[in-house]
Amino acid sequence: MQITTLDPRPRSYGQGAVVTDATRLVFVSGQVPEDETGHVPEDFDSQCRLAWRNVLSVLEAADMTVRNLVKVTVFLSDRRYREANARIRHEVLGDHSPALTIIITGIYDEAWLLEIEAVAAA
Numbered sequence: 388m389q390i391t392t393l394d395p396r397p398r399s400y401g402q403g404a405v406v407t408d409a410t411r412l413v414f415v416s417g418q419v420p421e422d423e424t425g426h427v428p429e430d431f432d433s434q435c436r437l438a439w440r441n442v443l444s445v446l447e448a449a450d451m452t453v454r455n456l457v458k459v460t461v462f463l464s465d466r467r468y469r470e471a472n473a474r475i476r477h478e479v480l481g482d483h484s485p486a487l488t489i490i491i492t493g494i495y496d497e498a499w500l501l502e503i504e505a506v507a508a509a
Contacts, residue, residue: 388409388410388509389407389408390457390508391404391405391407392404392484392486393405395484396484399476399481399482400459400484400485401485402486403486404457404458404485404486409508409509410509411449411508411509412506412507413446413455413506413507413509414505415445415504415505415507416445416504417502417504418438418441418442418445418503418504419502420435420437420438420441420499420501421441427498431468431471431472431500432471432475434499434501435468435472435475435500435501436479438501438502439475439476439479439503442503442505446507449509450509451507451509453481453483454483455509456483456506457485457486457508458485458487458488459486459488459505459506460487460488460490460504461489462489462492462494463489463492463501464491464492464499464500464501465491466491472501
């Protein structure tokens with residue numbers, strides 16, 4: 388399988404992703420900033436890292452890694468979190484650049500400051 392990023396940007400996203408020769412797709416449901424005990428951190432950075440950890444756990448269960456991501460959608464509760472979100476996303480993705488959408492919206496639980504869903508291919 389090969390993922391080709393179309394017009395990659397320096398902050399860990401591309402304008403599109405072309406996937407060839409994939410045999411499996413994984414659709415990751417919206418991952419929220421709750422740990423296995425239901426604890427939600429108070430600050431955005433901790434919530435963002437936890438939501439990404441949850442995404443990576445789903446990928447790992449599918450025998451995939453961050454390198455398999457082809458599309459990520461991040462739902463932010465407030466646009467004031469966009470820079471922190473970009474910084475942490477770059478920490479997690481490194482030089483990998485999946486297609487990306489960020490939506491500023493109300494989130495299901497008011498304690499959650501973001502939610503992340505994704506599509507991966509292998």
